[in-house]
Amino acid sequence: MKIYRANIIYAPTPDKLEIIPHGYIAVRSSGIIQGIYKEKPEQTDWRQVVDFGDKLLIPAFNDLHVHAPQYRNMGLALDLELLPWLNTYTFPEEAKYANPEYAQKMYRRFVHELWMQGTMRSAVFGTMHSESTRILADLFVQAGMGSYVGLVGMNRNSPDNLQNTTEYVLEGLEMLRNHLDKHGNNGLVKPIITPRFIPSCTPEMLKALGDYAAKTGLPVQSHLSENRSEIAWVAELEPESTCYGDAYNRYGLFGQTPTLMAHCCYTDGEELELMKRNGVYVVHCPMSNSNLSSGIAPIRKFLEQGIKVTLGTDISAGHNLSMLRAMQYAIQVSKLRYAESRGATRFLSLSEVLYLATKAGGEFFGKVGSFEQGYEFDALVIDDTYLNAFDYTLEQRLERYIYLGDDRDIKRRFCRGVELTEPVW
Amino acid sequence: MKIYRANIIYAPTPDKLEIIPHGYIAVRSSGIIQGIYKEKPEQTDWRQVVDFGDKLLIPAFNDLHVHAPQYRNMGLALDLELLPWLNTYTFPEEAKYANPEYAQKMYRRFVHELWMQGTMRSAVFGTMHSESTRILADLFVQAGMGSYVGLVGMNRNSPDNLQNTTEYVLEGLEMLRNHLDKHGNNGLVKPIITPRFIPSCTPEMLKALGDYAAKTGLPVQSHLSENRSEIAWVAELEPESTCYGDAYNRYGLFGQTPTLMAHCCYTDGEELELMKRNGVYVVHCPMSNSNLSSGIAPIRKFLEQGIKVTLGTDISAGHNLSMLRAMQYAIQVSKLRYAESRGATRFLSLSEVLYLATKAGGEFFGKVGSFEQGYEFDALVIDDTYLNAFDYTLEQRLERYIYLGDDRDIKRRFCRGVELTEPVW
Numbered sequence: 001m002k003i004y005r006a007n008i009i010y011a012p013t014p015d016k017l018e019i020i021p022h023g024y025i026a027v028r029s030s031g032i033i034q035g036i037y038k039e040k041p042e043q044t045d046w047r048q049v050v051d052f053g054d055k056l057l058i059p060a061f062n063d064l065h066v067h068a069p070q071y072r073n074m075g076l077a078l079d080l081e082l083l084p085w086l087n088t089y090t091f092p093e094e095a096k097y098a099n100p101e102y103a104q105k106m107y108r109r110f111v112h113e114l115w116m117q118g119t120m121r122s123a124v125f126g127t128m129h130s131e132s133t134r135i136l137a138d139l140f141v142q143a144g145m146g147s148y149v150g151l152v153g154m155n156r157n158s159p160d161n162l163q164n165t166t167e168y169v170l171e172g173l174e175m176l177r178n179h180l181d182k183h184g185n186n187g188l189v190k191p192i193i194t195p196r197f198i199p200s201c202t203p204e205m206l207k208a209l210g211d212y213a214a215k216t217g218l219p220v221q222s223h224l225s226e227n228r229s230e231i232a233w234v235a236e237l238e239p240e241s242t243c244y245g246d247a248y249n250r251y252g253l254f255g256q257t258p259t260l261m262a263h264c265c266y267t268d269g270e271e272l273e274l275m276k277r278n279g280v281y282v283v284h285c286p287m288s289n290s291n292l293s294s295g296i297a298p299i300r301k302f303l304e305q306g307i308k309v310t311l312g313t314d315i316s317a318g319h320n321l322s323m324l325r326a327m328q329y330a331i332q333v334s335k336l337r338y339a340e341s342r343g344a345t346r347f348l349s350l351s352e353v354l355y356l357a358t359k360a361g362g363e364f365f366g367k368v369g370s371f372e373q374g375y376e377f378d379a380l381v382i383d384d385t386y387l388n389a390f391d392y393t394l395e396q397r398l399e400r401y402i403y404l405g406d407d408r409d410i411k412r413r414f415c416r417g418v419e420l421t422e423p424v425w
Numbered sequence: 426m427k428i429y430r431a432n433i434i435y436a437p438t439p440d441k442l443e444i445i446p447h448g449y450i451a452v453r454s455s456g457i458i459q460g461i462y463k464e465k466p467e468q469t470d471w472r473q474v475v476d477f478g479d480k481l482l483i484p485a486f487n488d489l490h491v492h493a494p495q496y497r498n499m500g501l502a503l504d505l506e507l508l509p510w511l512n513t514y515t516f517p518e519e520a521k522y523a524n525p526e527y528a529q530k531m532y533r534r535f536v537h538e539l540w541m542q543g544t545m546r547s548a549v550f551g552t553m554h555s556e557s558t559r560i561l562a563d564l565f566v567q568a569g570m571g572s573y574v575g576l577v578g579m580n581r582n583s584p585d586n587l588q589n590t591t592e593y594v595l596e597g598l599e600m601l602r603n604h605l606d607k608h609g610n611n612g613l614v615k616p617i618i619t620p621r622f623i624p625s626c627t628p629e630m631l632k633a634l635g636d637y638a639a640k641t642g643l644p645v646q647s648h649l650s651e652n653r654s655e656i657a658w659v660a661e662l663e664p665e666s667t668c669y670g671d672a673y674n675r676y677g678l679f680g681q682t683p684t685l686m687a688h689c690c691y692t693d694g695e696e697l698e699l700m701k702r703n704g705v706y707v708v709h710c711p712m713s714n715s716n717l718s719s720g721i722a723p724i725r726k727f728l729e730q731g732i733k734v735t736l737g738t739d740i741s742a743g744h745n746l747s748m749l750r751a752m753q754y755a756i757q758v759s760k761l762r763y764a765e766s767r768g769a770t771r772f773l774s775l776s777e778v779l780y781l782a783t784k785a786g787g788e789f790f791g792k793v794g795s796f797e798q799g800y801e802f803d804a805l806v807i808d809d810t811y812l813n814a815f816d817y818t819l820e821q822r823l824e825r826y827i828y829l830g831d832d833r834d835i836k837r838r839f840c841r842g843v844e845l846t847e848p849v850w
Contacts, residue, residue, distance in 0.1 A: 072815050075828035078756075079774065109814065228767070290757040293772060295764040319753070319828040328744070331503075332715040336761060339720040342653070347718060349504065389534065390497050403500035403744040406831065 001034065002027045002417075003049045006057035006381065008036065009398050010371045011355040014303070018371075019394050024049070025057070027377040031417025036371050052381050052412075056397060058354075059369050060120035060378040060413060061323035062361035065221070065262040065283040065312025067125045068136055069094045069103075071110040073316035078291045082227040085292055085317070086158075094127045095161050103132030108425045111139045115423055116407045117322045118380045120415040121146035121365050123221055123260055123283075123312075125194055128152045128164040130172030137180060140189045143423040145415055146365055146378075150194030150221055151176060153209055157199045166205045170212060177216065188416060190218075193257075197223040198234045198247050210252025219258040219364070221283075222248065225271065226263035227294045245271040245280070255280040258364060262312060263288070264302070265295040272305060281308045281364065284356065286329035287318035296333045300345050303352075310361035311353070327353040327402050350399055381412035426459065427452045427842075428474045431482035431806065433461065434823050435796045436780040439728070443796075444819050449474070450482070452802040456842025461796050477806050477837075481822060483779075484794050485545035485803040485838060486748035487786035490646070490687040490708040490737025492550045493561055494519045494528075496535040498741035503716045507652040510717055510742070511583075519552045520586050528557030533850045536564045540848055541832045542747045543805045545840040546571040546790050548646055548685055548708075548737075550619055553577045553589040555597035562605060565614045568848040570840055571790055571803075575619030575646055576601060578634055582624050591630045595637060602641065613841060615643075618682075622648040623659045623672050635677025644683040644789070646708075647673065650696065651688035652719045670696040670705070680705040683789060687737060688713070689727070690720040697730060706733045706789065709781065711754035712743035721758045725770050728777075735786035736778070752778040752827050775824055806837040 004027065008020040026034040026041060035041065040049065070090060077089035097103045114122060124147055126133035133151040140147040153169040154162065164172075176191040184190055193213050195201045201209075213220055225231055225244050234244045241247035245267065248254040254261075255278025262283040267275065275282065282302050289295060302309050311326050312318070318326070334347040348356075362369020368376050387400045387409075401409060413420045429452065433445040451459040451466060460466065465474065495515060502514035522528045539547060549572055551558035558576040565572040578594040579587065589597075601616040609615055618638050620626045626634075638645055650656055650669050659669045666672035670692065673679040679686075680703025687708040692700065700707065707727050714720060727734050736751050737743070743751070759772040773781075787794020793801050812825045812834075826834060838845045 075812070075825040076817075076821055078828075290760055293760040293764045296761060333761070335715055335718040336721065336758070339718045340765075387500070392501075396501055399503075400500040403503075408833075 001029065001048065003041070003044055004052065004057060005049050006052035006055050007394050008057045008371060009394060010059050011351050011359060012370050012372055014352045014355040017351045017354065017395060017398070021394060025371055025377070027417050031376050033371060033373055033375045033377050035373050055411065056382040056384060056401065058380050058382060058398070059358040059362070059371060060380050060415065061118050061357050062121040062310070062365065062369055063114070063119045063313050063323055064123045064260055064281070064310040064361045064364060065285055065314050066122055066321070067315060068107055068110045069097050069127045070316035071106055074321065075319045076316065078319065081229065082292050082294060083229055090316070091159050091162050095159065097127040097129050097132040098161070100131045100135055103129070103135050107136045107139050111143050111145070112423050113321050115143055115145065115413065115420060118407070118410045118413060119321070119323055120378045120413065121362065121368060123148040123192060123364065125150050125152055125221070128154050128162060130168065130175065133172070134176055134179060137176060137189050138183070141183060141185045144185065144188070144418055144420045146188040148190050148192035148219060148221070149176070150192045152194050152196050153205050154196040154200035155205050156202050166208045169205065170208060173212060177218070193218050193220045193253070195222050195253060198244065199230070199237060203251070206251035206253060210256065213257045214252055217257055219260070220253050221260040222253065222262070224248070224261035224264050225266045226289070227292065228266065231266060243269070243271040243274070245274050249274060249278070254278055260310070260364065262314060263294065263297065265289055265297045268298070272307070276305055276307050279308065281310055283310050283312040284330060285312045285314035285318060286333045287320065287325060288314035290329065290333065291319055292317050296337050298337070299330070299334060299348065300337070308360065309356060310364065311356040322406065323357045324402055324405060327357050330356060350402065354402070377414055377417040379414040380410050382409050383411045384409055426454065426473065428466070428469055429477065429482060430474050431477035431480050432819050433482045433796060434819060435484050436776050436784060437795050437797055439777045439780040442776045442779065442820060442823070446819060450796055450802070452842050456801050458796060458798055458800045458802050460798050480836065481807040481809060481819070481826065483805050483807060483823070484783040484787070484796060485805050485840065486543050486782050487546040487735070487790065487794055488539070488544045488738050488748055489548045489685055489706070489735040489786045489789060490710055490739050491547055491746070492740060493532055493535045494522050494552045495741035496531055499746065500744045501741065503744060506654065507717050507719060508654055516584050516587050520584065522552040522554050522557040523586070525556045525560060528554070528560050532561045532564050536568050536570070537848050538746050540568055540570065540838065540845060543832070543835045543838060544746070544748055545803045545838065546787065546793060548573040548617060548789065550575050550577055550646070553579050553587060555593065555600065558597070559601055559604060562601060562614050563608070566608060566610045569610065569843055569845045571613040573615050573617035573644060573646070574601070575617045577619050577621050578630050579621040579625035580630050581627050591633045594630065595633060598637060602643070618643050618645045618678070620647050620678060623669065624655070624662060628676070631676035631678060635681070638682045639677055642682055644685070645678050646685040647678065647687070649673070649686035649689050650691045651714070652717065653691065656691060668694070668696040668699070670699050674699055674703065679703055685735070685789065687739060688719065688722065690714055690722045693723070697732070701730055701732050704733065706735055708735050708737040709755060710737045710739035710743060711758045712745065712750060713739035715754065715758065716744055717742050721762050723762070724755070724759060724773065725762070733785065734781060735789065736781040747831065748782045749827055749830060752782050755781060775827065779827070802839055802842040804839040805835050807834050808836045809834055
C-alpha cells in the first residue's frame with residue numbers, strides 16, 4: 001500500500017469537480033485505489049505517505065483518437081480539407097511505415113511525447129503494416145502505458161503501396177492479439193479492430209472485420225461523419241445504408257463490441273439514434289475539426305441524449321499531442337456554437353472537459369480516469385508554482401493549468417499505480 | 426553596424442514568406458536595418474558577424490490589443506459573455522489598481538511575460554488610474570520594449586470605484602504625454618487615447634477625448650462590435666448614431682488620428698465602409714472572441730475590402746499572452762467560417778497570420794515588423810532543435826514553431842536593434 005498526499009482534484013461526474021486540499025489517496029500494490037481521504041487514514045504510518053506538498057494531483061489523461069504514424073506531420077500541412085489532406089500529406093507519410101526501422105524510430109518519439117504530455121492511455125491508429133504496428137504496441141508495453149493499438153485495414157481508394165488485404169489484416173490482428181495476450185503488460189496494451197473508414201475498406205473487408213469483432217469481442221475504432229465531402233462519398237459507396245453510421249452497423253462494426261467513432265461533426269437524426277441505441281462512443285476531436293475545416297461537432301446535443309462522449313487530439317490533423325489543448329478547444333468551439341445559436345446551446349464547462357479527458361475516456365479501459373475507490377491509479381503530479389504566484393483557489397489553479405500549463409508542469413506520472421519514468425530507448 | 430546570420434524568415438506581404446537560408450541582416454547602430462543579404466556582404470569583416478547557426482530569425486511579435494491589469498485573471502473566469510464578465514471578474518480586479526504598489530507588482534510580471542513571449546511592441550490598456558498607468562509605461566521603458574500605453578477613460582456604467590472624470594483623464598493623459606516625451610526611450614513608449622468603450626463613457630468624455638486627439642495627434646484605441654448584447658446596448662445609448670462605429674466617429678475617435686478597434690465581430694455595411702474610409706485598424710482577437718462566446722470576426726472580408734487588420738491576444742479574455750496562440754486561433758476560426766460558408770470564404774494562410782502578427786501590427790509603430798531595408802530591427806532568435814528532429818524545410822520549421830512552439834524556444838530578443846535581456850526588477 002502507498003499513500004499519496006497532495007491537492008487532489010478530479011471529476012467523478014461531468015457537473016462538478018471534487019477537490020480535496022492536502023488530501024490522501026491510498027493505492028494498493030495492485031495499482032487499485034483503496035480509498036481517498038480528507039485526513040490521514042487512521043493506522044497509517046507517516047513513513048508510508050509520499051507527500052507532494054502543495055502540488056496538484058489529477059487523473060492522467062486519456063486520448064481516445066490519435067494517429068501515431070502522423071507524428072512527423074504534427075503542426076504541419078494543415079491547409080487542406082480531409083480528403084485532399086489524406087492524399088497529399090498523410091498517405092505518403094504512412095507509406096514509410098512499411099519500413100520497420102522507420103517505424104521504430106518514429107514511434108519511439110511518439111510514445112515518448114505521449115508520456116511527456118501526461119497521456120497514460122490512448123486508442124491509437126497505427127498503419128496498415130503488421131510488423132510496424134506490433135513495434136508500436138511493444139513500445140507502449142516498454143513505457144508502461146496503456147493503449148489500444150490498431151492495425152489499420154484499408155484496401156481501396158488509397159495509393160497502391162498503402163493497401164493491405166482482408167487476409168493480411170485478419171492474420172495481423174490475430175498475431176497481435178496472441179502477442180499481446182502474452183506480452184501486453186497484463187492487459188495494459190491490447191489490439192483494437194481498425195477499419196480506416198468506409199471509403200478505404202471494401203464491403204468484404206468490413207464484413208470480415210465485423211465477424212472478427214463478434215468472434216473475439218475485440219473493440220473497434222474508426223472515423224464517422226467528419227466532413228461533408230466524406231459523408232457524400234460514403235453515401236455513394238454504400239447506397240443501401242441509411243446513413244454513414246448505418247454502413248458500419250450493417251457490418252457489425254458499430255457498437256456490437258465497444259466502439260469508438262471519431263469526429264461525428266454532422267451526426268444527427270437516425271445516426272444519432274443508432275449511436276445511442278448501440279452505445280457507440282463519440283470521440284470529439286475539436287483541434288482536428290478546426291484545422292481541417294471540418295466543422296464543430298454537436299457535443300451538447302450528444303451529452304443531452306446520453307451518448308458517450310470522449311476526447312481525442314487526433315494528431316496530425318490535430319496539431320498538438322497535449323490533452324490540455326484538446327480540453328481548451330472543446331470549450332472554445334462549444335462557445336462558438338453557443339454564439340451561433342444565440343445562446344440556445346449551453347457551452348462546455350471546465351468540469352465537463354476534465355471529465356471528458358479523464359473518466360469518460362478512461363471507461364473504455366476499465367475503471368480508469370477517476371480517483372474513486374476501485375479505480376486504477378492513473379495520475380499526474382502537477383507543479384504549477386509559476387502559474388500560482390497570486391492567491392488562487394485550487395479550482396482556479398486547475399483552470400490556469402488547463403489553459404496555460406504544458407508538459408513542463410507535469411512532475412510525476414502514474415499508470416495503474418506504477419510511476420512511469422521517462423522512456424529511454 | 427552589426428551583422429546577424431541565421432535562417433531568416435519574414436512576411437513582407439501577406440501572400441508569401443520570404444525565406445533566406447543562412448542569410449545576413451545588417452543593422453545600423455541606430456537599430457535600423459541597412460540591408461538583408463543571401464551572401465555575406467562584401468567588405469564585411471567576419472568579426473562583425475553574429476552567427477546564430479541553424480536557428481531561425483523572425484520579426485518579433487506585435488500585440489495590438491492587450492489589457493495589462495487583467496493579467497491576474499489570465500486563464501481564468503471564462504464562463505461568461507462580455508458584459509457580465511466585465512462586471513463579475515474584470516472590473517473588481519481593475520479596481521485594485523488604485524493601489525500603485527499593487528500595480529507595480531502585477532505590471533512587472535505582465536511586462537516580464539510579454540518579454541518572455543517575444544512580444545516587443547504592444548498597444549496596451551492600463552486602468553482608469555493615472556499613477557498606475559504611468560508605472561506601466563515606465564516598466565516598458567525599463568524593459569526596452571515598445572508600447573502605446575492607455576490611461577482608460579470610463580465615467581459611467583461601471584462600479585463607483587472604477588470611474589474617473591473627463592478632467593482627470595485629460596490631465597492624466599497630458600501628464601503621461603509630457604512624461605513620455607522626456608522619458609519614453611526615444612519614442613518607444615508613448616501614450617494612446619483610450620476610451621474603454623461607448624457604454625463606459627459619457628458623450629461629454631468622448632467629445633473631450635476626440636478633441637484631445639485632434640489637438641495632439643495622439644492615436645486612439647477602443648473596442649467595437651464585439652458582442653451582440655453590447656451592440657444593442659450601444660444602439661440604445663447612442664440613438665443618433667447609425668452604427669456603433671459611427672458613435673466613435675461622431676466624437677472624432679474613429680480614424681481622425683490612427684485608431685485601433687478591437688474585435689469587430691459583427692462589423693458590416695456602413696460600419697465597414699466607415700472603417701475603410703477612415704483607415705481604422707481592426708484588431709482581430711480570435712482567442713478572446715472564442716472564450717467570451719463573442720463570435721468569429723469576418724477577417725477575410727476585411728482583408729478583401731482593404732481594411733487594415735492586426736492581431737491581439739486580448740488577455741484576459743484571451744487566455745494566453747503568446748502571439749503564437751493568436752496566430753493559431755486566427756487560422757482556426759477562419760477555417761470554421763470556411764466550413765460554415767461551405768468553402769465560400771477562404772481561410773487564412775500561414776504567411777497571412779505571420780504578416781498580421783508582425784508587419785501589419787508593426788505599421789502602427791512606424792517601420793516595424795519586417796526585415797526590409799529601413800525597418801527597425803525587432804527580431805527573435807528561435808531555437809527549434811527539439812521540433813526539428815526530422816528533415817523539415819525552413820517553411821515547415823516555421824509552421825511547426827507557430828503551432829507547437831512556446832517561450833522556451835525564443836533564445837534572443839531584439840527591439841529597435843537593441844538586444845533585450847530578461848527584465849529583472
